[in-house]
Amino acid sequence: MSNDSQNGKHHEGDVAFIQSLAELLNASDLSELSVKREYGEHDRLTVSLSKHGKPVAFAAPAPAPAAAAAAPSAAPAAAAAQLPAVSEDPASLPGAVTSPMVGTAYLSAEPGAAPFVQIGQAVAEGDTLLIVEAMKTMNHIPSPRAGTVKRILIDDGIPVEFGTPLMVVE
Structure with missing residues (x-):
């Protein structure tokens, strides 16, 4: 073929x-x-x-x-500050966590609440990293591995596609 x-x-x-x-x-x-x-x-x-x-x-x-x-x-450089995921291709990093669906990504449970994780924070496998809302359903995105949050690649409340790099956990 x-x-x-x-x-x-x-x-x-x-x-x-x-x-x-x-x-x-x-x-x-x-x-x-x-x-x-x-x-x-x-x-x-x-x-x-x-x-x-x-x-x-x-x-x-x-x-x-x-x-x-x-x-x-x-x-x-201005574009890199706004869209680091686009200019640096973090999806290729070994610790990249990508979106499993199309939706809107939220870094905290509700507006004004503390984010689920911050850069430098240690997480266990299964800990909630963020939420992706799809069709009025809030889907908790778990950490696929234990490690440290190295980068947060999205802003709160932005639309994401399937496979969009969200965070780096190493």
């Missing part, structure tokens, strides 16, 4: 992901956005979007590491 037909079957959600990125770019003050997703050793998606007449690039999943070198440089 060819690589193209395998990718077509396994990554049909990439079109919706790219459309979401375009909407994010249009709704923000960002001028460009680059994302690289690694699905496997020889399977990746690289997307670069830009406003103001700059070229827009889309690189389909490619087997060669050269695809990473072909991607444009990371977004400006």
Whole structure:
């Protein structure tokens, strides 16, 4: 079976992901956005979007590491401060905790309450890290491992997609 037909079957959600990125770019003050997703050793998606007449690039999943070198440089520092998950690709980190569903992520049980976890906090396997609300249901997202919260990659109350990196627990 060819690589193209395998990718077509396994990554049909990439079109919706790219459309979401375009909407994010249009709704923000960002001028460009680059994302690289690694699905496997020889399977990746690289997307670069830009406003103001700059070229827009889309690189389909490619087997060669050269695809990473072909991607444009990371977004400006201001964009990195707003969207660290996009510019640094933390989904590839060994301790990354990703969203198991589409919804809205909340870092605390209710507005004004203390967050479930903070950077530097030790957590046990199964401890609640955050909540993802989907269809009016609050889904507690547990820590997949015992460790320390190294990074929180999202802001409270933002929409997330399936597979969105949320935190890093190592």
